[in-house]
Each structure stands twice: as structure tokens, then as C-alpha cells.
Amino acid sequence: MNEMTFIRLLNRLDDADWQAVIEGQGILVVDDLLLQTGPTNAPNAIIYAPEEDELDADTLKRESIDGASALLNNYYLSHLLTLPGFNYQAQKLIEEHGAAAFVAPEGQLPEYTLFVDGGEVIAEPPDSPRHRYGTFCELTQPLTDLKTEEHVRKWLERGEAYERYLGMNVPL
Incomplete structure (x- = not known):
């Protein structure tokens, strides 16, 4: 999730969500695609109930949006993208540049x-x-454009692209 998307999703949370955080809930990142309230001890919690008792929901929302970049950077220091989040973003890039651009x-x-x-x-x-x-998607033999698109789609669906991402980012 990029900062612009994160801010858009923070703005979409309603007043009841922000009040729930004031009352002890957290804001969770779900599959790197959306935000929802939930327990603060959830591994995907990104915003927690404030320690300051005087903080209200509007102030928490404003401070969260103002600090969105730092919140997101800190979150992704200890969280890898999920398979749905990775595939969603990868698919958008493949649509933008064409499947053949990611194949060799x-x-x-x-x-x-x-x-x-x-x-x-x-x-x-x-x-x-x-x-x-x-x-990227490696081919053992040349394919037509249509077959290349199908091959790349299956490469994403089978989780092969995500597995390579994990292999490059998760220490053994």
C-alpha cells in the first residue's frame, strides 16, 4: 500500500471507527488493501488507542493522516506484503506496462x-x-503475446511471483 492509498483509506473511515480507536480498538491493515477496526494486539494493527486521555477522535484522525508516511514506513519495516496485496499491485503494473514487459x-x-x-x-x-x-517471469520457450499474458496471469495466481518476492525478502 502506498501513502496516497493509505491516506485515502484513513479518510474513508467513519467517525465511529475513530471513536472505537479512542475506546481501545486499533486500525488494522487487511491484505494491504483496506483498513478496518479490530483488536490492538492483532499483528496487522497500524494505529493504536492513544495513551493521552484528552485526545478526541477528530484529533486522532488528523494526527494519523498528518503522520501517514511515518506510520506506513514503520508498519512495513516489520510486515511483508500479503499475497493479495502483492498480486493486486503487481497486476496493476502488468496492466500498465503489458505482460511481456515482465517476461524474459x-x-x-x-x-x-x-x-x-x-x-x-x-x-x-x-x-x-x-x-x-x-x-519477473522466466520463460523456457518463446510464447505468443496471448500466451505470454496467460502465462503471466497464471504466474501471479499460482503465487510464484509472491514466492520469489518472499525469497528475496525473508531471511532463512
């Missing part, structure tokens, strides 16, 4: 690779120093 024969690099920066999946171009460290 074995031993070669494609036009773009998928790289996660914080909670955001980005398309790294060849001139980026991170390009070779991103994930």
Missing part, C-alpha cells in the same frame, strides 16, 4: 522487474540499480 527467457532480464519498496510494488526499469534484484 532464462538467463536474461526483462524490460521491467517487480520490486517492493516499503509496502509498494514498483516496476523497476533496466537503468535502475535494483532492476536485476526484482522478480
